[in-house]
Amino acid sequence: MQHAEMQHTMTRRRLLQAGLSLPALLRGSRTPGYNVLFIAVDDLKPVTRCYGNSLAATPNIDRLASEGLMFTRAYCQQAVCSPSRTSLLTGRRPDTTRVYDLQTHFRTNLPDVVTLPQHFRNHGYETSGFSKIYHGGLDDIHSWSIPSWLPGPGLAWNTPENARRAERAHATLERRGMRAEPTPPRSEEDRARRGPSWESRDVADNELPDGKTADAVASALRALKDKPFFLAAGFLKPHLPFTAPKRYFDLYRNAEFHMPPNPLPPEGAPAMALHQSGELRSYLDIPPEGPIPDGKGLELIRAYHAAMSYTDAQVGRLLNTLDELDLRRKTVVILWGDHGWHLGDHGLWNKHTNFEQATRAPLIVSVPGQKTAGRSTASLTEFVDIYPSLAEICGLPSPQGVEGLSFAPLLRDPGRRIKRVAFSQYPRGGAMGYSVRNERYRYTEWVVRGEGVRGIELYDYETDPLERRSIAAKWEMVTVIREARTQLEKQFRYQSRR
Numbered sequence: 001m002q003h004a005e006m007q008h009t010m011t012r013r014r015l016l017q018a019g020l021s022l023p024a025l026l027r028g029s030r031t032p033g034y035n036v037l038f039i040a041v042d043d044l045k046p047v048t049r050c051y052g053n054s055l056a057a058t059p060n061i062d063r064l065a066s067e068g069l070m071f072t073r074a075y076c077q078q079a080v081c082s083p084s085r086t087s088l089l090t091g092r093r094p095d096t097t098r099v100y101d102l103q104t105h106f107r108t109n110l111p112d113v114v115t116l117p118q119h120f121r122n123h124g125y126e127t128s129g130f131s132k133i134y135h136g137g138l139d140d141i142h143s144w145s146i147p148s149w150l151p152g153p154g155l156a157w158n159t160p161e162n163a164r165r166a167e168r169a170h171a172t173l174e175r176r177g178m179r180a181e182p183t184p185p186r187s188e189e190d191r192a193r194r195g196p197s198w199e200s201r202d203v204a205d206n207e208l209p210d211g212k213t214a215d216a217v218a219s220a221l222r223a224l225k226d227k228p229f230f231l232a233a234g235f236l237k238p239h240l241p242f243t244a245p246k247r248y249f250d251l252y253r254n255a256e257f258h259m260p261p262n263p264l265p266p267e268g269a270p271a272m273a274l275h276q277s278g279e280l281r282s283y284l285d286i287p288p289e290g291p292i293p294d295g296k297g298l299e300l301i302r303a304y305h306a307a308m309s310y311t312d313a314q315v316g317r318l319l320n321t322l323d324e325l326d327l328r329r330k331t332v333v334i335l336w337g338d339h340g341w342h343l344g345d346h347g348l349w350n351k352h353t354n355f356e357q358a359t360r361a362p363l364i365v366s367v368p369g370q371k372t373a374g375r376s377t378a379s380l381t382e383f384v385d386i387y388p389s390l391a392e393i394c395g396l397p398s399p400q401g402v403e404g405l406s407f408a409p410l411l412r413d414p415g416r417r418i419k420r421v422a423f424s425q426y427p428r429g430g431a432m433g434y435s436v437r438n439e440r441y442r443y444t445e446w447v448v449r450g451e452g453v454r455g456i457e458l459y460d461y462e463t464d465p466l467e468r469r470s471i472a473a474k475w476e477m478v479t480v481i482r483e484a485r486t487q488l489e490k491q492f493r494y495q496s497r498r
Contacts, residue, residue: 072377097109127143210235262468332368377410377416424437442457
């Protein structure tokens with residue numbers, strides 16, 4: 001490194017450690033550390049209007065995108081709730097946290113890890129989580145200076161009969177334990193207890209959990225408006241069941257939805273790349289096996305959109321509260337979905353795969369004074385990058401031990417490339433599917449410990465954006481596969497050959 005470049009790097013590091021944020025560096029003036037409103041949306045895939053879905057009624061998330069930077073190639077590290085959230089909140093990959101399911105707490109294996117909100121707490125911020133930030137039942141008291149808040153159980157459905165079914169189902173799940181990939185119910189009685197996959201009723205927003213969460217977060221913003229804060233707002237919809245007030249279903253009364261054009265599994269994909277959509281099949285109105293009829297599929301797609309619009313309205317309430325309190329000028333707002341979601345593509349529903357529809361997720365970051373507001377970046381980004389990025393943006397010291405890279409430079413230059421590839425993984429039975437995505441290809445290896453690789457996949461998004469066919473068996477792909485395999489082995493430290 002040349003002397004001038006080294007001196008510049010050292011000066012920039014000292015300024016950041018002194019509390020000068022990235023926008024301040026760009027403007028050459030000192031600003032106080034920013035507040036953070038951290039919005040997590042359960043099962044939200046990038047199908048808002050700002051992501052190109054003309055049918056979506058999402059004016060508030062679109063508004064946030066117009067005031068921030070939208071990431072079009074952001075990838076989670078494992079496409080299921082707890083592992084993904086754990087990776088994001090610790091800045092570490094699943095093979096480091098050892099969290100692959102919905103039961104394991106990350107402190108079992110990393111007792112002293114400093115989480116993202118804990119890092120802010122350690123530097124003078126009031127921190128609190130509302131509703132689902134960590135996966136249900138796996139909260140972390142070290143993360144919050146103010147105890148976390150929950151909207152209460154038994155509120156997923158509106159009608160009394162469905163609420164009773166939900167309460168019985170929750171009790172059953174607690175007795176049995178939950179799985180990272182739910183299996184179909186064992187009996188019709190199980191399905192009756194679970195209730196329907198969606199519900200619409202003419203009720204107020206705050207008669208459901210996400211409306212209650214918006215109320216609570218708005219109150220916290222008012223109470224903490226004169227203090228530095230990191231407030232994490234977790235919204236449950238569009239997670240199943242797709243319940244929302246009737247007016248959000250009415251937004252799509254005349255919408256012409258279509259089933260995806262790729263309803264079959266990819267040709268050449270190993271069986272372990274797929275699943276039986278067990279999470280969806282645990283609901284009363286869904287066939288326990290076999291294809292989901294197109295009529296039911298279209299019904300589910302509409303209900304997913306309604307649930308998404310319901311959460312969008314709650315996001316709008318929080319943005320309006322920031323404006324009302326004059327907090328936007330000193331608050332970073334970040335919105336993310338914990339993973340993508342299959343809506344019938346490949347014959348799949350839910351998440352639980354390494355395919356693009358499950359691993360790619362929405363990410364929007366809005367920073368006060370941002371000169372790139374309203375733009376998007378196609379730079380490959382991983383959720384493990386969020387922790388170091390927020391620390392840099394807010395002028396905090398770099399966190400120790402994280403496995404991601406800060407994407408803060410993209411706020412100045414969205415055309416930059418921060419990293420060449422993004423990694424994801426998913427366990428299936430006794431195998432782990434390790435996946436690497438570059439700007440053109442996705443390569444996945446299904447590895448059984450002690451036995452080596454038991455299946456591979458390769459997709460070319462330039463010629464096959466819908467993943468209709470794995471081309472891993474084509475001889476002309478040998479060089480692409482060799483490079484991808486080397487990247488996987490270097491990242492995950494396993495030997496793919498026996």
